[in-house]
Amino acid sequence: MTRPVLYDYYRSSAAYRVRIALNMKGIDYDRVPVNLVEGAQKEAEYRARNPQGFVPMLEMGGMRLTQSLAIIDWLDxxxxxxxxxxxxxxxRAHVMALALAIACDIHPLNNLRVLKYLSGPLGQDEGVRNAWYAHWIAEGFAALEAMAAPRAGRFLFGDTSTLADICLVPQMYNARRFDxxxxxxxxxxRADAEANRLDAFAAAHPDKVAPEAEAR
Incomplete structure (x- = not known):
């Protein structure tokens, strides 16, 4: 397998998922930081590679793969x-439902571009923005807890980490950032704590990659 290149931002939940997945697969990769706060994702050079202007993007063997769950599905x-x-x-259906409850129902409402729109064009202050963030986390986590509990073990689905945990851990990190x-x-x-004991998860943590992400 050609050594992949991951276009990444250290606090991006979606990029965090892909870092975990690559680590779990034991695939070495190079990182290219794309600073979302500074707007690097909107630059023409990056847009030419990825028209959505999002991270992550995984380049390898002439392919450019986008969307974290699609990348992880390809890796699998x-x-x-x-x-x-x-x-x-x-x-498969159960794990995908857990993962999508996070990736499609919680995360999009609270990602950086939504928060910037709230504080920019809509003129909302930090208190309102944080209340918005906490509301959607709480609503989504309540449903996810009920969905996961009957079939959970050490992890969200039994005693083996899956895509569901790969999606959960970044979202839990964000929840704690916003108190x-x-x-x-x-x-x-419990599942978050168990997952973070694994080297693949620990090595993907934003604190491990933050210095590189600030290089741009």
Whole structure:
């Protein structure tokens, strides 16, 4: 496999997911930081590579892969071990539902461009912005706790980490950054703690890659 290049921002939840997945697969990669706060994702050179202007983007073998869940799904096909998405249909559907509850229902409402729109064109102050953030985290985590609890073990789905945990850990990191209370979600807190004990998760943490991300 050609050594991949990950276009990344250290606090991007979506990029954080892909860093975890690459680590879990044991795939070495190079990072190109794209500073979202400074607007590097909007520059013409980057837009020419990725018309959406988002991170992550994974380049390898002449391909440019975008959207974190699509990248992870590709990795699970190209490098099947360890599996991140269960092979059996019922398990796959459950893990995908947990992952999508985060990636599609929680994260998009609270990503940087939404927060910038709230504080910019809509003129909302930091208190309103933080209340917005906490509301959608709480609503999403309440549903996710109920969805996960019946089939959870050490992790969100049994005793093996999956795509669901890959999506959970960055979202828990963000919840703590914004001081969102987590006591009501014991299943999520337990799975997050277990996942962060794994080297693949720990090495992908924003604190591990922040200095590079600030280089641009």
């Amino acid at each position: 096909t190209a490098a099947p071990e360890p599996r991140l998405i269960p092979a059996d249909p019922a398990g 969102v209370p987590l006591d009501a979600y014991p299943t999520l807190v």
